[in-house]
Amino acid sequence: MSRRGYVPEDEKQFTGKQLELLQKAADEVQFLLDRGYDVKPVTTFVGNHYLFSERQRLALARSVSAKEYIQKRVNKELLQTGRRYLPETVHIDGFNTIITLEVALSGAPVFYCRDGVLRDLAGLRGTYRIIDKTQAAIELLYKQLGLLHISEAVFYLDAPVSNSGRLSGLIRQCAKGYNISVQTQIIPDVDRILEQMDGVISGDAIILNRCKSWLNVIPAIAEQLESIWRIQL
Numbered sequence: 001m002s003r004r005g006y007v008p009e010d011e012k013q014f015t016g017k018q019l020e021l022l023q024k025a026a027d028e029v030q031f032l033l034d035r036g037y038d039v040k041p042v043t044t045f046v047g048n049h050y051l052f053s054e055r056q057r058l059a060l061a062r063s064v065s066a067k068e069y070i071q072k073r074v075n076k077e078l079l080q081t082g083r084r085y086l087p088e089t090v091h092i093d094g095f096n097t098i099i100t101l102e103v104a105l106s107g108a109p110v111f112y113c114r115d116g117v118l119r120d121l122a123g124l125r126g127t128y129r130i131i132d133k134t135q136a137a138i139e140l141l142y143k144q145l146g147l148l149h150i151s152e153a154v155f156y157l158d159a160p161v162s163n164s165g166r167l168s169g170l171i172r173q174c175a176k177g178y179n180i181s182v183q184t185q186i187i188p189d190v191d192r193i194l195e196q197m198d199g200v201i202s203g204d205a206i207i208l209n210r211c212k213s214w215l216n217v218i219p220a221i222a223e224q225l226e227s228i229w230r231i232q233l
Contacts, residue, residue, distance in 0.1 A: 002131035004099065005122030006108035013056050014109050014231055021050050026064050026233035030114070033066040058121055063113045063233040065205060070115045073208045077116075078199065078215050079148075086199075089152040090145065090215060093194055093202030094171070094184070095124060095161060100203055100218055101137035104228050112232045117203045118218045127162050130170060138171055140221050142178040148217070152181040156190040 012018060025046050032042045039061050047057040065073075078086055103120035104110045110120050145153060155171050157164040168184040175182035187193060194200050195210040201217055208214055222228055 002133065003106040003108055004131060004133060005103035005110075005120045006106055007055070009053070009055070010109055013053060014059070018056070019231070022052070022056060022059065023233055025050050025052070026060055026114075029060050029064045030067075033064060034068075036066075039064075055121060059109075059111055059231075059233065062119045062121070062205075063111045065113070065115050069205070069209055073115050073117075073205075073214070076208075076211070076213045078213050079217070086148060086150070086215070087213075088150065089154065090150050090199045090201050091194060091197040092141075092153055092155045093190060093200070093204060093207065094155040094157040094167065095128060095164075095190075096202050096204055097141065097218065098134065098137050098167070099124070099128075101140055101221065102131060102133040104222050104225060104230075105133040105136055106131075107227060107229055109229045109231050110222065112219065112230055114233075115205070115208070116216055116219065117205075117208070118222055118230075119203045124158075124161060126160060128167065129163055130166055134167070134170060135174060138174045139177075140224070141217070142174065142180060144217050144221050145180055146178060148215070150180065153183075155182070155184045156193060157184060157186045158190050159186045159188050 028046050029042050043057045043061045099122050100118060100120045103122050110118050113119050157168055164186050168186055171184050172182055191207055194202060194207050198212045200211040200214040
């Protein structure tokens with residue numbers, strides 16, 4: 001059985017006293033980001049102070065954003081209370097979205113970030129393989145899209161990543177059991193395409209800053225899981 005995004009050190013680095021220190025550090029990172037400092041030097045500076053591992057620093061970088069960017073993302077998020085418009089077609093950051101759900105299903109830590117997005121620490125680095133959680137992750141996503149009455153989904157997969165073709169086939173195969181039209185596109189630069197789109201589903205902060213609008217569907221899916229290791233910094 002595979003556990004996407006899990007390493008044994010997580011049991012020490014994201015629990016107890018270490019978690020308390022991370023939560024304190026996240027407030028300090030927030031303070032500096034809100035004053036215009038860049039995230040990398042900030043997480044390096046704060047991480048050095050607390051002697052955090054690279055994985056803990058990554059958690060800080062993914063969890064905390066400047067309030068300016070958080071507000072910008074909130075303003076474009078289509079599932080906010082009071083919003084009436086939802087697109088018929090959504091544009092999905094395939095690897096980003098599916099991997100986060102795989103991580104949640106694997107019992108590895110996922111982080112409820114300060115912009116409301118659920119993110120993970122799994123690194124892609126050009127390699128990917130389908131695991132025993134992949135089909136379940138895709139089907140959870142389809143069920144959520146059905147609840148939102150989304151009629152069409154386009155998945156964008158990074159061409160340079162291994163097994164993108166196999167994942168594309170599984171995405172289309174799983175769609176047969178749901179009332180949704182699905183397309184997959186394997187392209188060289190997913191980020192550049194999604195940054196121009198409406199109705200994006202992604203946890204990538206840069207995409208969310210630049211896209212026209214987006215839907216934050218992963219937290220609602222995660223709430224349905226019986227066992228999930230969710231951390232809030």
